[in-house]
Amino acid sequence: MITLYGMHRSRATRNLWLLHELEAEFTLKPVVQAYRLEARGIDPSAADAPFNTRSAEFLKLSPAGAIPVLEDEGLILSESLAINLYLARKLGGPLAPRDAREEAQMVQWALYGATAIEEPALEIMFAYAKGETEGGQRIIEANADKLQRPFAALEAHLETHSHMVGGRFTVADINMAEIVRYAQPHKALMAAYPRITGWLELCQARPAFKKMWANRETEPA
Ligand SMILES: N[C@@H](CCC(=O)N[C@@H](CS)C(=O)NCC(=O)O)C(=O)O
Missing domain, CATH: 3.40.30.10 (Glutaredoxin)
Known part of the structure; x- marks a missing residue:
């Protein structure tokens, strides 16, 4: 159980x-x-x-x-x-990896999300949750700057791939989508990355x- x-x-x-x-x-x-x-x-x-x-x-x-x-x-x-x-x-x-290769790619993306995206994205989410103060705005923009490079990498990946791994929805999409979601309140940031935005919307449209x-x-x- x-x-x-x-x-x-x-x-x-x-x-x-x-x-x-x-x-x-x-x-x-x-x-x-x-x-x-x-x-x-x-x-x-x-x-x-x-x-x-x-x-x-x-x-x-x-x-x-x-x-x-x-x-x-x-x-x-x-x-x-x-x-x-x-x-x-x-x-x-x-949703599971089909082979060792897919598994390695899923681990790669999970580690990238956790190390390059999660912390700045969380800072953005917390700053929005506290309301839009001047200090909060500075935190939001500083962390949006930190996300430019990893988001550009993710955008480039999604330009040539429909999903994170294997050309289908998998656990790798869930892991990355739930990390990227923290930055979602930053509309201007998300709008600059249309592939990420489109992929995230598709993930979030799932009944689960x-x-x-x-x-x-x-x-x-
Ligand atoms: N890297 C860990 C982070 C776990 C973590 O920090 N969890 C937070 C909630 S999302 C927590 O339990 N904080 C406990 C506390 O601050 O008392 C994971 O992905 O599971």
């Missing part, structure tokens, strides 16, 4: 989207980020605090104190992108994404 520890408002979205695509049976155990509790004036270490990323029981699963975590037949796995590559391999189907997103909307921000 697959158990995913996390929230819809976390990187667990990429795992939830994939699990919906695969129509897999799983249990989602809510673990709220400690910083979200603190922002609501709740002490994460208090005895009556909701199960959170600093709860002693959770730290046994994730010494780093971060969601998501997957538990499957005795395997405890952290890192959302690794979880997705594992789930795709295990549950198979067209919409199901994940509808559930996410029910969680408090």
Whole structure:
């Protein structure tokens, strides 16, 4: 039985989207980020605090104190992108790599997304979420600058490829789409990259994404 520890408002979205695509049976155990509790004036270490990323029981699963975590037949796995590559391999189907070559390309794109795109894209998302202040605008533009080079690389890839890997929708699209999504509130940035925008819209039109997103909307921000 697959158990995913996390929230819809976390990187667990990429795992939830994939699990919906695969129509897999799983249990989602809510673990709220400690910083979200603190922002609501709740002490994460208090005895009556909701199960959170600093709860002693959770730290046994994730010494780093971060969601998501997957538990499957005795395997405890952290890192959302690794979880997705594992789930795709295990549950198979067209979303999984067909061979070692495709697998290598999926790992390559996951690492590129995580190292070159995720952090600046997250900064953009957080700055928009805080409202459009002058300081926020500076953060947004500085991080949009950081994204120019990786977005140009991604745009060039999508000029000659319909998808990230294998000419079909795969786990590699989910992993990259959920990273690029963080920059989506920056309309001017996205408009400068029409191939990325078109590919992202197609990914987000999938019923499994919409199901994940509808559930996410029910969680408090
Ligand atoms: N690289 C990790 C990052 C995990 C991570 O930082 N998760 C955040 C939520 S998206 C978290 O749990 N933060 C916990 C906290 O700050 O208390 C992954 O992709 O899974």
